[in-house]
Amino acid sequence: MRGSDFAELMGFLAVAEERSFRRAAQRLAMSPSALSHSIRSLEQRLGTRLLNRTTRSVAPTVAGQALFDRLRPAIAEMDGAVRDVGAFQTQPSGTVRLNTPRIAARLVVMPKLAAFRTAHPGVRLDLVIDDAMTDVVAKGFDAGIRSGTLVHQDMTAVRLTADLRMAVVGSPAYFAAHPPPKVPGDLQDHVCLTYRWQDTGALYRWHFEGPDGAMDITVENILTVNDTDFLLEAALQGLGLAFQPESFVAASLARGELVRVLDEWCKPFSGFHLYYPRRPHMPAALRAFIDFVKLPR
Secondary structure, three states, X not given: OOHHHHHHHHHHHHHHHHOOHHHHHHHHOOOHHHHHHHHHHHHHHHOOOOEEEOOOOEEEOHHHHHHHHHHHHHHHHHHHHHHHHHXXXXXXXXXXXXXXXXXXXXXXXXXXXXXXXXXOOOEEEEEEEOOOOOOOOOOOOOEEEEEHHHOOOOEEEEEOOOOEOEEEEEOHHHHHHOOOOOOHHHHHHOOEEEEEOOOOOOEOOEEEEEOOEEEEEOOOEEEEEOOHXXXXXXXXXXXXXXXXXXXXXXXXXXXXXXXXXXXXXXXXXXXXXXXXEOOOOOOHHHHHHHHHHOXXX
């Protein structure tokens, strides 16, 4: 295979994964026009259209999807083999691309960044803060961090934290004007601040467990947002009640800036796990990162 043929295939793979010529071109460090020319050249060489293009979207054709399904594992295997050369070095090197929600980045990754940098100066971290359920394989990430309940069974998972609990919190100023709820049903009479999933538009479920079993409460809200930091700040300012992981609001609770309610209705669930696809080759940089973050420090 000629080098130009390989470059065309890599360009097609990037566009099929990103569903965008602009994002794929940024990923490949080339111009969108050059990438578009490369894809047209590949289609002419193969004698078939690989991508359906409109002014707003790009998607593989049937032939393009078939090529994509064959290419992706082959390229991933080649990439893994090349990166594994670093395993023979005394000091791991390379880049680890990690996808993680904002809360996990703050609670799990940030406290260990400085020590990891000191231990492995040759490893670069490409950290993408993403609260959506992104397909880490399709988007080219080495690993992701999510609650264990959200990790697919075909992934290898490494536990990073103990079980988590949610907390319903509001400011003292809010509760000065509103009686605290005694049971989850009382939330219907309260102003609530709610997380909205960006990809689906769905609202985050306020899940509780009591004597009669589990329940999901649909709350009346004055604010929906896809950023956990914004929700916390809104609760601190007395705008309403927020439903947040207790470790995320622990400092504010300790300082008396927030008050917790419905504590007995919030049961533990699986903690944060680092997960990655099962594959025969483990990049040395990723192995170093996994071994480091799973250690108790």
